[in-house]
Structure formats: structure tokens, C-alpha cells
Amino acid sequence: TAAGIANAKHVQCSIGQTPEPDFSLLPLDLYRNNSKGNLILPYELTWGCTNRCSFCTHYLFHKVQEKPDSKFVKEITDLSKRYNTNCFEFCDSSLNNSTGFLEHFCDEICKSNLDIKWISMIRPDNLSKKLLKKMKLSGCVHLRFGVESFSARVLKKMNKPFTKKEVIYSIKLAHDLGIGAEVFLISGFPLEREADVDENITALKKYSKWIDDVGLSRFRLDYNSLIYNHPKSFGITNLRLLEEVFFNENHYGYDETGGMNWEE
Numbered sequence: 001t002a003a004g005i006a007n008a009k010h011v012q013c014s015i016g017q018t019p020e021p022d023f024s025l026l027p028l029d030l031y032r033n034n035s036k037g038n039l040i041l042p043y044e045l046t047w048g049c050t051n052r053c054s055f056c057t058h059y060l061f062h063k064v065q066e067k068p069d070s071k072f073v074k075e076i077t078d079l080s081k082r083y084n085t086n087c088f089e090f091c092d093s094s095l096n097n098s099t100g101f102l103e104h105f106c107d108e109i110c111k112s113n114l115d116i117k118w119i120s121m122i123r124p125d126n127l128s129k130k131l132l133k134k135m136k137l138s139g140c141v142h143l144r145f146g147v148e149s150f151s152a153r154v155l156k157k158m159n160k161p162f163t164k165k166e167v168i169y170s171i172k173l174a175h176d177l178g179i180g181a182e183v184f185l186i187s188g189f190p191l192e193r194e195a196d197v198d199e200n201i202t203a204l205k206k207y208s209k210w211i212d213d214v215g216l217s218r219f220r221l222d223y224n225s226l227i228y229n230h231p232k233s234f235g236i237t238n239l240r241l242l243e244e245v246f247f248n249e250n251h252y253g254y255d256e257t258g259g260m261n262w263e264e
Helices: 003-008 028-034 069-082 099-111 129-137 152-157 164-176 194-206
Strands: 040-043 087-090 117-122 140-148 180-187 213-218 236-246 249-256
Touching (some): 040 069, 069 099, 140 164, 164 180
Parallel strands (some): 087 117, 117 140
């Protein structure tokens, strides 16, 4: 059985029923030393994703759920006291799937007088100046934007619901409000051409004053993704299961018929 199918059956409860995270058996001093003395605790506020990106399978595992405010306020307060830190990384697929929930979260954190600093993955769309200001007030210091490409052609193939213009708008807004902006990109997406790579390089140079960091990852073909299920539409053939296993996920090899080869 493919890992994706097996994992999808493991979760039977709702996010409101999950236990409070327990890090007591971890060597936390090692993590504290690696983050310049600040211990950053991982925490989930939501499950699922409203995006249907062609390369991703996150939306298969959970319907979108949001943690009740009484639960996240109590748990963040408890974790902060227990582990003597006010730094959190929210490990949601995308924290702004629902702008209503994100705005409510920020209001609750401010109302509860929780002095925390937090970072999170974020969609470049679904953001406004008003919302980003609330995020800043609630302790947001850094956002990781799932951009993946600055090429309009590649974004369309990825089934992304936003444009390059929206990406630049959100990154600049975050920067102007004092929130760090990190841009995540995918290299080697099927049908990506040299012109698309050049467009990414040009954008990174042009907007570098608003970008604090760049995360670059190599494209990985996941089981049951849209690309896996419709390989011909993405110019790939000869799908094959690779022997390597990464974080309990199977990897698949393939050949491209219309994009660049591996060496390119």
C-alpha cells in the first residue's frame, strides 16, 4: 500500500480533540542552541488546505479544520510557561486558508495578552494590509510564502490560485510592516523551461530588498498528486517507484517529454 493511502487512514479525530503537544522527552537545549538561544516550538492551528496544487497531496489527508480559540489560547499559554519560551512556528499547510479564522486568532492572542513571536507558512493571496497589521500586533515576525515560481506559465501548471502581481504585493506589504518575508521556490517542475528559471532569477534580484530569505527545493513527484494521476498532461512518462524513502513517503522517478532534462 502506498504511504499516502496508509497515512490518510490514521487520523480519526478532529483537530479539537488532539492532545496538547509534549516535548518533554526531547533534548530541547540542542534546539535552543541552534536558534540563537530562542527555543521555537512547533504548533498546529489548522489542518488541511483549500488549495489544489497539482504537485501536492496535503488536501487529501484532512478536511480543513480550525482549532477552537479556547484550546489554542490555553495550549500556547501552557507551552510557553512549561518550556520557558514565547517563540512558536505554526506548522499549518497555509495559515490563511481562512482569513476569518486568522483574523480571529490574532484578536484572541491580543485579547489574552499573550506576548509571543511566531512564524508560519502563508499563501501570497488572501492577505490585506489590515490583516497583516493584526498579524504583526499578535506577534508575527516572519512569513514563509509558498510562491513556488514567479513564472505565470508555471504557476498555471501548478494550479496556483494567485498571480505574480499578488505575490509581489503581499511580500512588499509584509516587508513594509516589519515582517520578514521568505520565498519558497520549486526547481525542476515538469515542463519548466530555461525562460521560467530566468524569470525566477530576475524576480529575486529585482525584489531582493523585500525578500529576507529564499527556500529552494527540488521537485518531487508524490503519489496520488494531480501530476501523478495525469502524467501526460504534464509531459512526463515512465513513472517508476524509487527505492529511496523520505520522511516515510515514497518517491517516484519519471522522464520528461517536453521540459528540460535533469542535467539542464
